[in-house]
Each structure stands twice: as C-alpha cells, then as structure tokens.
Amino acid sequence: MAVYTQLSAETLGHLIAHYDVGGLVSAKGIAEGVSNSNWLLETTGSVANGTRFILTMYERRIDTSELPFFLGLLDHLSERGAPVPRTIHDRSGGASREIDDKAVALIEFLPGVSVDRPTPAQAFNVGAVLAQMHLAAQDFPMRRANDLGPDVSAAVLADCGEAALADIAHDLPAAVDAARVVADGWPQGLPRSIIHSDLFPDNVLMLGDTVSGLIDFYFACHDAMAYDLAVTHAAWSFTDAGRSFRSEIGQALVAGYESVRPLDAVERSALPLLAQGAAMRFVSSRAQDWIETPADALVTRKDPMDFMRRFAFYKHNGAKAFG
C-alpha cells in the first residue's frame, strides 16, 4: 500500500505519448499493491483503449523477466472473456516500457470495489469466475513455476526457527513441523492450469454480486487448480482473524466453482490438505516478513497467526468443511 516513486506530469505525459490513449487528463497515485507503485490515469482516450488506466511501476519483488508472463496472461484471459484487465500495448506492440530503469505497464482500469464481508451470492460468483479463469488459462502457452509451494513454506518456516517464531506468538513454532507434514503428504498429479494463487477479497472487484475484475496476478503460476480454490477458500471464508469459519461462504465458493468446472473425486478429497497448505503458504510468508520488518516500521505487519488458526481449522474440520 504505497506509492514509492514520484512521477511528474511531464514524465507521465511523455510515457503515454507512446500509447494510443490520447493526452493526460488526470493522474492519482493510488494506495494499492505492496511491491509496486500504481497510478490511476485518465486520458482524453481512444476508441480502442478507452480513457482510464492503471499505470503500474514494478519496484521490487517482481522479476521483470517474468513480466511477459504476467502481462501476456492478462491479455490471454481477457480475450477469452474472463473479467481480467487487459494489458494496453504501446504503439510498437510492447507490453511494458521503462522509466528511469524501472519497468512500467499500462493496464486497463476495471470498475468495482473489494468487499470486506462477502455474501454467499458474492462468494458463489467468485468461485464461478475462478473456475472460468482456470479454464480460460488452460491453453496459455507460457509457464511459471509456483515458487511458494508447500516445500518452500516448510523451508521458510524452518529457516525462521522456532525461537524467532515463538517471539511472534506462543503457538507459532508448531508451524515448522506442521508445514513439513503438509509438504510430505502433498498430492501429486492434480489437474493443472495457470492459477491466481492469491485471490484475497482485495484482489476481486465486484459490482453488487457480480465479479467485475480479478486483479493482481503477480503470484500467478502453473499449479493445481484445486489448490487455487483452497487458497480462495482460506482467504474468503473466515472472520475475526481466522477464529470464525463462515461455512455458508466456503460452501458457496465451492458450489460456484463447480457450477463452471466440477471437481473430480481426487481433487475433492485433496481439498482439506490443499487448504492446510494454502494456510501454511501465508503463515510462512507472514512470519518471514514479520521477522524482517522492524517493529517500529510504519508498515503494518500481518499476523501469521491469522493463518495458523485457519490451518488448525482445516486440519481438524477440513473433511467436514469440504464435505
């Protein structure tokens, strides 16, 4: 949530002159993205590309050699009707450009707001759109491996060490062994596609009950589709920092998903373990960030226990929750 770089109106004007979008009318730095700077741009517009855009500057974390994957995926999905913002290409066809040695991309603006407390109808539609996205991505020709899979989660937590984890929360050291157990039992051979793998409510734009946009595909990778459903389930179905499970939301997500792409029996039976792995993926990254972020930094650290509680829920009640 930050704008790391200042861009002058002059710099922005020069940039957009490379695109068929007209002249600059407005530019507002927006408080979205943790590893990028983002601006909402308005231009005089063009028939092909409209008048409003998100300009993203890639500040860190993202390996810019992966931009063709991320930006090409947006084009691939939007061409197939998935509610995903298009990449706006410059006049020579390029998907990204550079400003001061940093890569930038111009991306379609989509309407919609992120919901805080979804209704079952909203969750159903999110599940359906997730499945639609998985199907639309199946013929995407590029690949990107999941670099945050269960083995990585287990290794990250082991590297953190039980002492440092205990400093964060009394119950957190148990994550080291738990993540190892999850990784060792991880299901193989599940049907794959390109998955979003970070579909929190923040990354879904809605207009009423309708999903108007899936955004922020910078964790997208080639992995099991059912795992993506499990991530989404973990991200959407809990309140109160992971203490309360909203079964009606979890059920609606899965029902919506299956309304477009029914799960096979192996996927269905894998969901409780996949959800444990999803929870551990966020326990591990949050624990690592917590340890690496000074306590007095102005950045709010996210509590890994929010997902340790979800892990415990899935371990003990997963069969029932997905039953």
Add this chain to the structure above:
Amino acid sequence: MAVYTQLSAETLGHLIAHYDVGGLVSAKGIAEGVSNSNWLLETTGSVANGTRFILTMYERRIDTSELPFFLGLLDHLSERGAPVPRTIHDRSGGASREIDDKAVALIEFLPGVSVDRPTPAQAFNVGAVLAQMHLAAQDFPMRRANDLGPDVSAAVLADCGEAALADIAHDLPAAVDAARVVADGWPQGLPRSIIHSDLFPDNVLMLGDTVSGLIDFYFACHDAMAYDLAVTHAAWSFTDAGRSFRSEIGQALVAGYESVRPLDAVERSALPLLAQGAAMRFVSSRAQDWIETPADALVTRKDPMDFMRRFAFYKHNGAKAFG
C-alpha cells in the same frame, strides 16, 4: 501522502446512499493529503452531481469545527466560477458527515495534473486564477484567522532553539532572528480577502496551460492578498531546493495576477518582505516537523533549508525580483 484508515465497500456504500450520486462503482485510496485520507470514488452518478468524487476523511490537524469554513468556501468560490471543487451536500443539505467519529466530506473531482516544472504560460495562468479566487472570496461571509502568520513563525523558530536548528543545518539558527525581524516589520493594512496560503504546484491541477483546479484549501484564512501571491511566488519560482530562482516564472506569476487584479503601490513595495515572511512560514513548520519526526520514520522530512535559501534570496534580491 497516505491513507490512514481502511473503509470497506460496505461502509462506503452506506455513506454515499446519503448523497444524490447513485451507487458505488469504484473506490481507490489515493496518495494525497498529509493530514487526511482520500479516496477517488466513482458512482453510477446523478445529473446534478456527476460520477466522480474525492472523499476526504479528516484524520488530524484539522479542527472539524472549521469544516463549515473550508467546505463553505469551496461552494462559494465554485459558484462564482473559480476553478475549485464543489462540496457535494448530502440529501439533508449537510456538507460533512461522520464515519466512526471522523468527519468526512464528498468533494467534486476535477481533472488535471500537477506540474513539476511549470512554464511561464502556466505560471501566468496560475497567477490569474489566484487573483480570480481572491476577488471571488471577498464577499465570503465567514472568517478564519491566519494561525501561521509571521509572529507564529518567529515564535515556533524561537521554541525550536538554535541548538536544535543547528543540528538540522549549519545555517538554520540564523532563522530565529531573521523571522523576528520579518515579524517586527510586517506590513499592516494591506487589502485582504480569503487566501489559499499554501498554493504549491501540488495544489494546482492543470490541463496543458489551463488551470483546471485549485485544491486543498485547509490552510485558507483571512489575510493579505499580496501575501498569498508571495507564498505562491516562493512555491513556484525556484528549482534545485531553493538554490535557483526562475525569474521568468516569478514574473509570469505576478503578471498573471495583475492581469486580473492589479496590485496597488503599497502591496507592490511590500512584496519582498511578504516573500521573506512566506519563506519563514515554511522554514518554521518544516523545522518543527523535522525536530518532531524521528529520523528513522518512513515519512520523508522536508528540509527547512529549501526555504531558508529562498528567504536569503528575497532578502537580498527581493526588490529586483519583484521590480
């Protein structure tokens, strides 16, 4: 530059239901304002009020008992054709509402971008719009005293103390005496109106050479109009952290101002001292902020020397610069 508060789509939806603006379509936290949180909202719209708005939440610094002055001023000025955003009133006529005990206001969105390096044509138009604003404000019935006048600057710098100022920069302690001299010689009886008093390029939206909006009136007060021109002169006419004076910009600002409202002889001769006072106003607030902000805070502290250099320029070259 921050969004201090998270507002859910649900909360935003409930809020805008009190206004004739239609339903919520988009909400983006924007990185503007140092003492407020701001969102750019898009709605389904209404004929009376359009589709896009800035929602401001007053977080600190602003005494909410002063909101009727600030928000009423926007209405007064925009009704008289000054390029200032209107306050959008709720269905019962209110200019502000509350969310979680914090005041919020819905304000018209204006197009335009802030320029980094103005051209003389842009500076001329900024001067002209500043004068237009002064004339339009003359029959505004409310009053707010300038609580950042020259006596306050002198007192703030004296309170900082020469030792603390020397820790910031070698040449800064001289500001204590200099601010006192400025305050003691401050001109009285200059023609007054409501002035903006903080018209930095950040607070001016432009479309090409045209001023599309003056924004951020939260320092507006009843004071000498020529002082406002001096503040604007100090804010626009320098580059390189106050080391270089762009005489063509300074001249264009004054010429533009006088194209709408000619200065009288007393105002004109007061400008060099008014500009010294304008510089000291920012030296003092920046010095105070510097001392109060931890060095390791993520907030970038603004260097008071940027304006100490401007002060020195106006002291030695002011007569010529405004000649």
